[in-house]
């Protein structure tokens with residue numbers, strides 16, 4: 614399968630989200646053949662939204678100037694990479710209860726009218742990424758699991774569900790490793806072990822074509 618893998622942690626060798634994503638790709642590759650298209654948004658951060666982008670993106674394609682097309686070229690290319698993939702793996706830490714800003718810049722580049730979502734004649738929106746299996750691997754310092762006292766602070770999960778749901782990712786997989794920082798060593802190790810076990814299950818499911 615063709616898989617697009619995006620990392621977003623500011624940390625490199627010490628990053629838990631990067632290492633969990635590598636773990637998942639290793640497990641998946643043991644079971645099926647995987648061709649990876651890799652993007653590190655902490656290094657190759659997509660351009661932030663500018664005034665030129667905001668105008669160009671909502672200008673109908675046939676009315677765009679060459680300058681507008683140039684402005685959108687990077688975002689067009691990112692959208693193409695997503696659409697060409699069979700599967701998507703996004704690994705990121707929680708920063709201040711939500712997604713890292715570098716990943717938000719990526720999201721702002723890939724939610725695109727007439728590319729990753731279209732409008733039907735009845736006015737409804739049709740996401741174009743329905744085909745892509747999608748896995749979000751998130752790492753959190755605290756424990757924000759549902760039912761716990763910090764659950765209400767999780768603005769990351771709803772934000773990913775909204776943006777990606779809109780472009781067609783209706784049933785993503787989530788593996789959330791938590792708590793990885795603000796807890797004792799035993800709790801951190803248990804959280805990593807739980808996440809690896811869940812990733813192993815997702816790898817089996819994906820390799821079996823589910």
Ligand SMILES: Cc1cc2nc3c(=O)[nH]c(=O)nc-3n(C[C@H](O)[C@H](O)[C@H](O)COP(=O)(O)O)c2cc1C
Nearest residue numbers: 622628629630706707708709710752753754755793
């Ligand atoms: C700037 C910053 C903000 C953070 N904000 C949160 C937060 O809001 N909630 C949380 O649970 N952990 C927070 N953390 C902790 C990280 O989410 C946690 O250490 C995670 O495991 C980092 O993933 P990584 O190892 O892939 O970088 C924050 C860390 C940093 C550096």
